[in-house]
Amino acid sequence: MKKFRKVLDGLTTSSPVNPGGSPACGSAAGTPSTAPTPRELEIQETLMSEHFQICKTVRHGVPYQPTALAFDPVQKILAIGSRSGGVRLLGRPGVDCHCQHESGAAVLQLQFLINEGALVTACADDTLHLWNLRQRRPAILHSLKFNRERITFCHLPFQSKWLYVGTERGNTHIVNIESFILSGYVIMWNKAIELSTKTHPGPVVHLSDSPKDEGKLLIGFESGTIVMWDLRAKRTDFRIHYDEAIHSVSWHHEGRQFMCSHSDGSLSMWNLRNTAKPFQVTFPHGKTQRDGRKESCKPILKVEYKTSRNSEAFVVFSGGLSYDKAGRRPTLTIMHGKAITVLEMDYPIVDFLVLCETPYLNEVQEPYAVVVLLEKDFVVVDLTQSNFPIFENPYPMDIHESPVTCTAYFANCPPDIIPMLYSIGAKHKKTGYSHKVCQSSYVLETTYPEIIITGGDVGRSAELVEEDPYAVQMISWCPQSRIFCVVGISAHVILYRFSKHDANTTITSLEVRLQCEMEDVISPSDTENTPYFSDPSGHSPQPQPPSPRSNTPDSVRDSIPCLKVKDRMIRMPPGYQAELVVQLLWVDGEPPQQITSLDLNSAYGLLALGNCNGLAIVDYLQKTILLCMSTLELYGSADPFQRLTRSPRKNRQSTSDFCMRGLSNFHSDSKKRIRTSYQSLTELSDNQVSLDLERSKSPTSDHVNGHCTSPTSQPCLTGRARVPGGPEGPRLARRGPGRPPFRKAQSAACMEVSLPVSSLTEESRENSFSRSRSSSVSSIDRETKEAVTTLQFAESYGRKSDTLPTPCLWVGTSLGLVLIIPMSIPTDEQERQEDPVTVAPTGTVLMLKGSVLRFGFLDCGGALINSPYEVWRDQHAPDDSDRPRKRKLVNFSPSSSQEASGDGDLAVVCSERQAKVFFMPSQACLYVHNITESSFVLRADVVSVCNSVCLACFCANGHIMTLSLPSLRPLLDVSYLPLTDMRIARTFCFTNGGQALYLCSPTEIQRITYSQEMCDNLQEMLGELFTPIETPEAQNRGFLKGFFGGNAQTFDREELFGEAAAGKASRSLAQHIPGQGGMEGMKAAAGGVVGELARARIALDERGQRLGELEERTALMMTSADTFSKHAHELMLKCKDKKWYQF
Secondary structure, eight states: OEEEEEEEOOTTOOOOOOTTOOTTOOSSSOOOOOOOOSEEEEEEEOOOGGGEEEEEEEEESOOSSEEEEEEETTTTEEEEEETTSEEEEEOSTTOEEEEEOTTOOOEEEEEEETTTTEEEEEETTSEEEEEEOSSSSOEEEEEEEESSSOEEEEEOOTTOSEEEEEETTSOEEEEETTTTEEEEEEEOHHHHSOTTOOSOOOSEEEEEEOSSBTTEEEEEETTSEEEEEETTTTEEEEEEEOSSOEEEEEEOTTSSEEEEEETTSOEEEEETTBOSSOSEEEOTTOOBOTTSOBOOBOOEEEEEEEOOSSSOOEEEEEEOOBTTSTTOOOEEEEEETTEEEEEEOSSOEEEEEEEESOSOTTSOOOEEEEEEEESSOEEEEESSSTTOOBOOOOSOOOSOSSOEEEEEEEESOOTTHHHHHHHHHHHTOOSOBOSSOOTTOOOOOOSSOEEEEEEEOTTOSSSOOSOOTTOEEEEEEETTTTEEEEEETTTEEEEEEEESSOEEEOOEEEEEOOOOSOOEEEOOOGGGOOOOOOOOOSSOOOOBOOOTTOOOOGGGOOSOBSSBOOOSOEEEOSEEEEEEEEEEBOBTTBOOOOOOEEEEETTTTEEEEEOSSEEEEEETTTTEEEEEEEHHHHHGGGOOSOOOOSSOOBSOOOHHHHHHHHHHTTOOOGGGSOOOOOOOOOOOOTTOOOOOHHHHHSOOOOOOSSSOOOSSOOOOOOOOOOOOOSOOOOOOBOSOTTOOSEEEOOSTTSOOOSSOOTTSOHHHHHTGGGSOGGGSOSOGGGOOOOOEEEEEEEEEOOSTTOSSOEEEEEEEETTSEEEEEEEEOOOSHHHHHHSOOEEOOOOOEEEOSSOEEEEEEEOTTSOBOOOOEEOOOOTTSOOOSSSOOOOOEESOSTTSSOSSGGGOEEEEEEESSEEEEEEETTTEEEEEEEOOSSSOEEEEEEEEETTEEEEEEEETTSEEEEEETTTOOEEEEEEOOOOOSHHHHHHOEEETTTEEEEEEETTEEEEEEEEHHHHHHHHHHSOOSOOOOOOOOOOOOOHHHHHTTOSOBOOOHHHHHSHHHHOBOOTTTEEEEEOSSHHHHHHHHTOSHHHHHHHHHHHHHHHHHHHHHHHHHHHHHHHHHHHHHHHHHHHHHHTSSOOGGGO
């Protein structure tokens, strides 16, 4: 631990800190600097660099652009492959794993080694991979790259170690799963077809062994040719030539017949006794026309033929509808006997599997469910019930019903809120689900409750490219009070309260007139005409677009909102119920600029919102507007910039008169009349000097995730204006004579629509972040608008003379300036409902480089100061005289924020390029750190990690950084995620506990951790992908069936495909690549039946080798004995006649 001693300035500080940065801040890393002060502050920082590490934890949502599906019926684990090379594994409780191929090639097919803890993937780069699933993080054991042929189909028989691989040339190769080496046994296409055939049969589209005889391999070619290949005799048993192309083949479990699906929408049944023609051809969805011909149908892409012991067989297939039924949804058809059931899906079907009780293909299958993989969803159909209901999805697949535009991540939520949300959601649950529990369902218990909230764009899709007026742009949620705010793209805010009871209420609507002092004016273009949006259906209390019959031209629109709020009584079901709608108005024929920042505080009962025109504060308890001012008016005489007015205003009125008279028309009641008190605006304090030359010449512009992303503004496209029926404030003449009514804001503070314009495609919209940020204006004189980029309510010191913390609103702008607005809020509940809240801008200005992104507050001990909040209470609950419902406020008192109120607190301010720590109330800058010089910060948060506090930042260059607090010492700087599109910038967010998330694809949320402790414990937190389970035994088919040839014939594939019999394959055909799994993974992968056989074979070989060595040694000893005997005999003969004295 390092102890930092810093000094607080007094009342007569004479050494101001340069607001542009510290003297030693030339590098990107930056160097913290301090200012000498007369008092000492001791804070012990416990966080070190070794406390941080970046790693991925879990992924939520359906895989983006899925391509393949596989299922292990013994382990009950499901695998989904995607076009980007990802593999998602879903299983039993807590099993949800994502692994990625390094090549990024699309996954064409998946094959489980059933009950072996291994998976084979075939990718579009013609590579086979063997994954080890016996570890919690799967790893590749082997890879086999085909060089001369392209892979089209793979088949792995149950309990076999030989994988059949079909190629585009029509050849079939065989791969040893254990060694991942090609066998010399190859089925060439020219040997499989007849010699008289003049055309190539096409790619292999199907491979399967006969359930009756494993030595027979059924090969299906795309052209319609089917070959039964005898593996032992190395010849064909029969050939079938059909006129229509084949898409799939499925066997009957007895192995005497099979079914094929074709490109003309037909199903053909074939019997092995007579292969000259099919004994049955059906068009399930093709009607017979008057001329006797069948109407043309779409191809049946896949069919599965499954038998049942207690009922007729199931035939499940996708496609096959007639072409004349245009506009029909994708369908899955289930034929059970004579009954045909057609299930319509919301998205195109990618693949499906029929789940059966047994893994043996030569037994009665007993299907119980159908897993359907859609482009954007995942469905499981229950086959055991006659109406074929679907299982309620146990996995968090569909993260949002529409494209996600923003996210919010909350950790350590109140423990009772998640069960309550589940209970309310169960009441709104759709009916028709299966009453059974899905075999792979689970409930994941976490040590602390977490909630992820996503906001979306309901109106945007492939067909509708216009902007949706209800698209969610920002969300704000208070977990303790359960108040929820949604910011829409039409410059509106909807406030919701949570209730367990239904209610009949009227939604209050407030209209805010925010305008800027100085703008440039341009002519309107033809593309800026406002389209009409229809009223959405449903009970959602969303605002309605104005009537399209209003012919009011844009040039005369004034004090008109973009949307129309329902003014009648609305019945709202339990859950989140809309209470208040705040809308920004058209001003002088110009649409309102989008809202760039929002904050609410349940203890204060206030809501603050800002955009590039100014700031508004709303009292949602009294339903009044407390403050509505432009950013320039908030400065008063303390404005550090010399701004040049482009178009002088006429009939200029005082700000106070405008606010008082313009807003008092909303509520005529004297008790609710707006009382905004203004104190004299003070001059800049000693530590606030003018901006340096570099800061003035190059103000940072483009902002993301609720801030500006373009130097030009994108006006809100809304419906036609309605006749102004509500009150409106006094209009200020701000445009010169003859000026057109549309403005072009040349400031980076102008918010770009987070859902880009319709002329861009979906892909170009997602990748629109590549524009250069150097396009921002280069002079303060041209910075005609200053956006409010961040807001936060807090118990702090609004003035230097304050001795106790008071409710304040901290305002950060796009020019790097910070304003502090103190407020006076009644503490008594009755007074709070009647007496006005006093807002008093003081003109206090703090400065940083770049747009301000985040505020945080620490006490003098370095602990995080949480904002005050109101404890949730159900306003629509039945009245209880014994327990009256009163507001219960937490941390809302003059001395509750700090133990010693007179010691002050520390304010942490982070901008796009810089972070500063100020001591309040003296406003002395204690620490400065330049976060980056070559890039800019997209997201910053003050978070709790390892019982301490740090500042976490995500930069546009993909770096994730953490800085200690309050010293701003760099702790972590890792290049983790390059920013490739706007999706990441919009959705990246940090939370407490060292966690973060972002939208890694349009349908998936990736969670990561930057905590070393969580990385160390992650292995234990992940679920097991493989559990040792005994493989079910095959059923005894009985003596009579075995006597009459009903039993399946087995054979030794090793004898046919091994190197001894088949030889070695050509080295140029495929290249073996060792994987990263290591020897331990290889040993683990060989732990099942195949591994046992291999080990037994190795043991026999070793035993035979030892026996051979023993035999050799015995022979050697016998030879040695014979030699010794011979030499002894020769010696005896030599010495036979000699006397003793002759030796």
